[in-house]
Amino acid sequence: MGKSYAKARELDQSDALSGFRDEFYVHDETIYFDGNSLGLLSKRAEKTTLDALESWKQYGIDGWTEGETPWFYLSEKLGTKTAPLIGARPSEVVTTGSTTVNLHQLVSTFYQPEGSKTKILADELAFPTDIYALQSQLQLRGYDPEEHLVFVKSRDGQTFHEEAIIEKMTEDIALIVLPSVLYRSGQILPMKRLTEAAHDRNIAIGFDLCHSIGVFPHHLHDWGVDFAVWCNYKYLNAGPGAVGGLFVHQKHGHKAPGLTGWFGSRKDKQFDMAHDMTPAEDAGAYQLGTPHILSAAPLIGSLELFEEAGAERLRKKSLALTRYMMELVESKLQGMGFTIANPREDDRRGGHVYLEHREAARICKALKAEGVIPDFRAPRGIRLAPVPFYNTFTEVWHVIDRLQMIMEKETYKKYENKRGVVA
Numbered sequence: 001m002g003k004s005y006a007k008a009r010e011l012d013q014s015d016a017l018s019g020f021r022d023e024f025y026v027h028d029e030t031i032y033f034d035g036n037s038l039g040l041l042s043k044r045a046e047k048t049t050l051d052a053l054e055s056w057k058q059y060g061i062d063g064w065t066e067g068e069t070p071w072f073y074l075s076e077k078l079g080t081k082t083a084p085l086i087g088a089r090p091s092e093v094v095t096t097g098s099t100t101v102n103l104h105q106l107v108s109t110f111y112q113p114e115g116s117k118t119k120i121l122a123d124e125l126a127f128p129t130d131i132y133a134l135q136s137q138l139q140l141r142g143y144d145p146e147e148h149l150v151f152v153k154s155r156d157g158q159t160f161h162e163e164a165i166i167e168k169m170t171e172d173i174a175l176i177v178l179p180s181v182l183y184r185s186g187q188i189l190p191m192k193r194l195t196e197a198a199h200d201r202n203i204a205i206g207f208d209l210c211h212s213i214g215v216f217p218h219h220l221h222d223w224g225v226d227f228a229v230w231c232n233y234k235y236l237n238a239g240p241g242a243v244g245g246l247f248v249h250q251k252h253g254h255k256a257p258g259l260t261g262w263f264g265s266r267k268d269k270q271f272d273m274a275h276d277m278t279p280a281e282d283a284g285a286y287q288l289g290t291p292h293i294l295s296a297a298p299l300i301g302s303l304e305l306f307e308e309a310g311a312e313r314l315r316k317k318s319l320a321l322t323r324y325m326m327e328l329v330e331s332k333l334q335g336m337g338f339t340i341a342n343p344r345e346d347d348r349r350g351g352h353v354y355l356e357h358r359e360a361a362r363i364c365k366a367l368k369a370e371g372v373i374p375d376f377r378a379p380r381g382i383r384l385a386p387v388p389f390y391n392t393f394t395e396v397w398h399v400i401d402r403l404q405m406i407m408e409k410e411t412y413k414k415y416e417n418k419r420g421v422v423a
């Protein structure tokens with residue numbers, strides 16, 4: 001196994017976070033490197049989900065106000081607990097909706113076309129749902145997306161130059177929506193710099209944090225970001241379809257929500273049942289209807305783990321895992337047709353390594369047959385996300401070793417080079 005394996009063993013032995021692996025349901029016969037699509041279940045998340053069921057069992061309707069975690073205040077409470085992960089004030093965050101729904105909500109709130117300032121700026125590598133939401137928001141206001149949705153172009157098909165983004169912030173742009181981390185290449189966009197540039201030009205800016213929340217610390221409040229949205233089922237490990245989250249900067253505290261629903265009411269007014277709504281005076285105002293308690297409950301336990309591990313320590317280990325992986329790719333997979341397509345600098349890359357290969361689809365199938373769960377992105381992408389909570393350096397070693405074996409023995413040729421329905 002040699003020197004590289006010994007190094008993995010050493011890194012595992014000096015890993016301050018190694019104890020957290022036992023907090024998760026990790027299957028020893030498979031290596032799970034897909035925490036950037038769906039994080040694994042933790043025992044804590046399981047417990048808080050069962051607690052929510054217990055409340056229902058015990059209290060029925062009174063679960064809204066009784067029990068350890070009364071449901072009526074859960075969305076705000078989880079917002080408060082999420083705030084440290086993104087550098088927000090507690091009142092700026094609420095756990096609600098999903099990335100797509102929250103984007104609809106905040107674009108309908110922040111997109112305020114005026115005169116010739118009517119366009120929305122996005123990026124041509126954006127996650128499709130973000131683009132669909134922007135297109136329909138424009139259509140609802142009577143604007144043609146063909147003309148009013150403009151895109152920053154990527155020169156290499158993977159990443160963006162921040163200067164190229166800033167150049168597109170022209171007079172006619174009313175709103176900018178960008179990812180904090182690109183979902184394929186894992187490139188981090190410099191949120192602070194882009195926010196300053198947008199505000200210098202009097203443009204509102206929001207970020208999709210799906211691939212950065214839980215990966216590295218943010219300072220959304222200090223950076224002055226106008227709004228942000230995210231999901232909690234990826235790096236936050238809150239389960240399939242978990243309730244998402246949103247951030248609205250305090251300076252917009254009194255901005256009327258574009259979409260309104262009774263759960264956006266001031267808590268003490270909601271049950272007055274009046275037809276003129278009194279919105280909450282914080283991010284809670286952007287909620288719509290009754291919260292999905294059973295899909296929010298896992299997040300209670302999950303966030304406890306973040307509090308205990310600390311965002312800085314998690315980031316440090318994540319960078320070490322992915323750095324070690326890139327070293328192994330370069331030493332063991334040389335000349336096999338792989339390219340590392342994520343940025344190399346620590347301050348420019350997110351939580352996963354992004355490999356490209358012509359045969360990526362069937363290489364991923366061969367990896368699965370070898371007990372490794374990767375994440376395929378058509379047409380050529382293999383995302384490998386070692387999660388600092390539960391993955392180890394020796395697992396990284398084994399994944400690259402199996403990849404080497406698959407390429408040398410050409411076992412991937414047994415499979416069709418085509419994606420599955422969900423990939």
Ligand SMILES: *Cc1c(COP(=O)(O)O)cnc(C)c1O
Binds near residue numbers: 211
């Ligand atoms: C995962 C992901 C989404 C998913 O949105 P949902 O509304 O949760 O389905 C959106 N945007 C990005 C960048 C993502 O990575």
